[in-house]
Amino acid sequence: MKKNKTRNNRILFLILLLVMMLLMFVGMVFGSVKLSFDEVFSVLLGRDTLSKNAIIIWNVRLPRILGGLLAGAGLGTAGVILQGVMNNALASPNTIGVNSGAGFFVMLSMLVLPQNLLAKSTMAFLGALITSLIILCLAFWAERSRITIVLAGITISSFLSAGMNMIKILDTDISINATQFLIGTLSGVTLKTIKYPAMGIIIGILISIILSNALNLLALGDGVASSLGLQVNCFRFIFILLASAMSGLVVSFAGLVGFVGLIVPHIVRFLFGHDARTVIPASALLGANFVLLSDFVGRSLFAPFELPVGIILSLAGGPFFLYLLLKKGGRRVNA
Amino acid sequence: MLEFKDVNVNVGRTPILENISVRFNWGEITSIIGPNGCGKTTLLQTLNGISSVTSGQILLDECKYLELPLRERAKRLSFLPQFRESSPNISVKGLVEHGRFPYMGFSRKMSKEDREAVQNALEYANLLQYKDCMVNELSGGLQQRAYLAMQLAQNCPYMVMDEPTNYLDFPSRREMYRLICELKKTGKTIIIVAHDINQALRISDKLVIMKDRKIMASGAPRVCLKEGIIQDVFECEINEIENNGTFQYVLM
Numbered sequence: 001m002k003k004n005k006t007r008n009n010r011i012l013f014l015i016l017l018l019v020m021m022l023l024m025f026v027g028m029v030f031g032s033v034k035l036s037f038d039e040v041f042s043v044l045l046g047r048d049t050l051s052k053n054a055i056i057i058w059n060v061r062l063p064r065i066l067g068g069l070l071a072g073a074g075l076g077t078a079g080v081i082l083q084g085v086m087n088n089a090l091a092s093p094n095t096i097g098v099n100s101g102a103g104f105f106v107m108l109s110m111l112v113l114p115q116n117l118l119a120k121s122t123m124a125f126l127g128a129l130i131t132s133l134i135i136l137c138l139a140f141w142a143e144r145s146r147i148t149i150v151l152a153g154i155t156i157s158s159f160l161s162a163g164m165n166m167i168k169i170l171d172t173d174i175s176i177n178a179t180q181f182l183i184g185t186l187s188g189v190t191l192k193t194i195k196y197p198a199m200g201i202i203i204g205i206l207i208s209i210i211l212s213n214a215l216n217l218l219a220l221g222d223g224v225a226s227s228l229g230l231q232v233n234c235f236r237f238i239f240i241l242l243a244s245a246m247s248g249l250v251v252s253f254a255g256l257v258g259f260v261g262l263i264v265p266h267i268v269r270f271l272f273g274h275d276a277r278t279v280i281p282a283s284a285l286l287g288a289n290f291v292l293l294s295d296f297v298g299r300s301l302f303a304p305f306e307l308p309v310g311i312i313l314s315l316a317g318g319p320f321f322l323y324l325l326l327k328k329g330g331r332r333v334n335a
Numbered sequence: 336m337l338e339f340k341d342v343n344v345n346v347g348r349t350p351i352l353e354n355i356s357v358r359f360n361w362g363e364i365t366s367i368i369g370p371n372g373c374g375k376t377t378l379l380q381t382l383n384g385i386s387s388v389t390s391g392q393i394l395l396d397e398c399k400y401l402e403l404p405l406r407e408r409a410k411r412l413s414f415l416p417q418f419r420e421s422s423p424n425i426s427v428k429g430l431v432e433h434g435r436f437p438y439m440g441f442s443r444k445m446s447k448e449d450r451e452a453v454q455n456a457l458e459y460a461n462l463l464q465y466k467d468c469m470v471n472e473l474s475g476g477l478q479q480r481a482y483l484a485m486q487l488a489q490n491c492p493y494m495v496m497d498e499p500t501n502y503l504d505f506p507s508r509r510e511m512y513r514l515i516c517e518l519k520k521t522g523k524t525i526i527i528v529a530h531d532i533n534q535a536l537r538i539s540d541k542l543v544i545m546k547d548r549k550i551m552a553s554g555a556p557r558v559c560l561k562e563g564i565i566q567d568v569f570e571c572e573i574n575e576i577e578n579n580g581t582f583q584y585v586l587m
Contacts, residue, residue: 217433219423224416227383228489229409229437274424 009272009282016285020069023292027065028057030296032304059190066198067189068295068309069288071254072264074201074246076287077208079261080268080279081243082132084215085236086139088149092262093128093247096153099258100160101131102244102251103182107167121196121252128248131156132240184257184310186295197249204246208239208280215239215276257310259317260287266321290317336361337400337412337493337524342391344377351377351386352548359493359541364515364525366535369545369568375528376417378545379497383414395493409437413489415482415496418475418503427473427481428466431456434488456487460514476507483514494518495526500534512538532565532573533584544568560584 028040035053042048043057075093082091082098093099105127106120113119138152161182168178180187214235217225226232250257264287265279272278294312301307337359344352352374359365367375380386381393384405393400395411403411413434423430434456435449445453457463460480465473470481479499486494499515500508508531516538519525529535535542536556543553544564552564559565566573574585 213436216425216429217436219425220430220433221416221419223380223383223385223414226385226405227409227412227414227416228433229404229406231405232384269424275429 009278012271013282013285016282016289020285020289020292023289023296024065024069027068027292027296028061030300031056031061063189063191063194064186064295065292066191067186067194067254068292070194070198070201071186071250071257071309072260072287072289072291073205073284074197074250074287075257075260076264076268076283076285076290077205077280078243078247078250079287080265080276080283081208081215081239082261083265084218084276085239085243086136086149087219089266090150090262091153092259092265093243093250094256094258094261095150095157096132096135097155097157097160098128098132098135098244098247099251099256100157100164102128102248103256104160104163105130105248106252107164107178107181111167111171117193118196121200121249124248124252125200125245126248128244128251129241131160132244136236136240180308181255183308184255184313185308186254186291187306187308189253193253197253200249201246204242204249205280205284208242209277211235211238211242212276212280215280219274219276255308255310257291257313259310259313259321260290263317263321264290336394336396337526338394339378339381340392340394342378342381342393343389344381344386345389346377346386350389355391355550357543357550357553359524359526361524362519362522363540364519364527364538365541365543366527366529366539367543367545368529368532368535368565369551373545374548375545376497379414379495379526379528382408382412382495384408406437409489409491411491412493412495413486413491415486415494415499417497418479418501422471422478424469424471426467427462427470427484428453428457430470430481431462431466431484431488434485434490437489452488452490456484459487460484461510474507476503476510479503479507479511480514483511487518492522493524493526497528498530499527500529500531508534532569532586536560536565536584537582 025040029035029037033056035056039048039053040057043054048054079092082093082096083089086096102124105123109116109119109123134156135149135153139149164182168182214230217228217230218232218235222232247261264283268279268282268286272282291309291313294316295309297316298307298309298312339355339357342352342355343350355378367378369375377386381388388401400408431453432445435445435452438449439445457466460483462477462480462484465477470478473481483499496515500511503511512534515525515527527535539556541553542556542559544551544559546568551568552559552562560573569586572587574587576583576585
């Protein structure tokens with residue numbers, strides 16, 4: 001029975017990987033200019049470096065696909081971690097205001113240092129970190145009542161959204177498209193803008209995978225975890241740091257992409273079980289797939305116009321999540 | 336021997352325990368009994384780091400327990416938590432494997448020794464047939480046994496149990512006590528917070544009686560009984576019934 005389960009999990013992983021490769025390829029072929037498979041291959045293999053196809057792939061489509069992968073993987077992992085650390089199934093970068101914190105700081109940095117990409121990433125991380133630490137303190141103070149954490153998150157979120165909207169209205173010259181930024185979009189992603197975030201997110205996911213067993217222990221409650229020799233508060237802080245870094249960095253290049261961090265961990269637990277050692281890598285993969293697919297749909301649905309990926313995620317993800325909740329009878333969500 | 340010397344515990348700024356001194360002897364079962372809110376759980380939680388000791392000393396085999404790193408503590412003293420409403424959504428075997436956490440290196444890979452310890456713990460707690468079941472889908476008695484198995488996998492000479500039989504039905508309760516008595520025979524030192532006074536009187540070598548955050552008395556069960564301390568603390572009478580050489584106690 002156990003063996004079957006690990007085998008099933010392996011097969012699921014493989015399927016997710018294959019789907020991801022397929023989505024990446026499809027994303028390179030389709031778009032406002034349709035390329036043939038041959039054309040894509042000859043660009044990727046370096047045979048065609050000068051034609052407009054090469055420019056389209058290297059400057060537009062590939063960065064966008066990589067951006068989608070990173071955004072999905074980062075938010076998926078951050079979601080799992082936040083849900084684990086706060087012991088709250090409703091936690092996610094979006095619901096507890098971590099994204100808004102990052103967003104607000106990104107807009108501030110755009111205001112002051114419009115061209116500095118490193119400043120943008122750093123500010124995004126700081127914003128996310130400060131917000132999540134505030135939430136963690138509130139949670140600690142309110143004795144971890146689940147409702148309080150989410151309510152505090154919503155309050156902080158709307159407070160920061162007000163700040164972002166203020167910047168958006170007062171400074172119309174702000175060097176990002178603020179409307180799209182607030183919804184979450186991958187248009188305009190270039191290899192340059194994702195350079196720093198990519199490093200951070202990949203490192204973040206790797207560290208999370210290495211530390212994933214500690215997340216399992218935290219799920220048993222502080223008393224048990226510490227009696228097994230885990231430095232509970234220290235690890236909680238490290239995990240908050242990781243989740244903030246990842247979600248902040250995603251915000252820095254893709255804006256406030258919502259929903260991935262909330263629903264991906266739930267779907268993964270539904271498919272793979274609750275062991276964080278499986279859930280973290282699986283969430284990264286599924287998150288990546290989810291964002292890639294949504295971005296692809298957003299680009300093709302009303303081509304040549306495109307919808308920001310954030311809209312598609314909420315449009316498709318919302319009902320799907322409701323379906324999952326109802327199917328499970330809402331019982332097992334209380335993980 | 337585990338010894339508390341003048342231990343004070345504050346939660347926030349309010350003192351919860353003041354100047355607690357008590358000894359738990361090697362190789363014995365000691366039960367801590369007392370009415371709700373008398374501080375017994377707080378006393379135990381100084382051992383897993385949930386209640387922080389503000390002054391005083393805890394000595395474990397002559398070494399200062401509170402100065403040991405958590406991981407070292409976890410190799411010497413294990414903790415069975417109180418029965419909880421929400422239980423983890425992992426397999427029994429997965430839960431028991433967590434008991435090996437203090438022994439695992441940075442890679443968190445299980446060695447042959449770890450695997451054996453897990454297997455033995457599962458066997459000891461009679462859980463082999465349930466090892467792939469999800470903990471949260473088991474009955475209360477089996478869940479508690481799964482936690483006990485986790486504690487066994489930790490393989491510590493000292494085992495602390497916070498109300499191990501709470502919410503359990505009679506057969507699970509009896510099974511739990513049987514396991515605890517067998518553990519004593521294998522040389523473990525066992526400290527229990529107990530609500531079930533009858534059982535505490537029957538299986539313990541020593542009782543620690545608490546009331547109003549103080550230790551009223553400690554000593555052999557029969558002595559405590561004879562001196563009427565339990566009767567005073569719980570405001571009751573205790574009848575002793577002999578049945579085939581074993582004693583049962585009825586609180587009235």
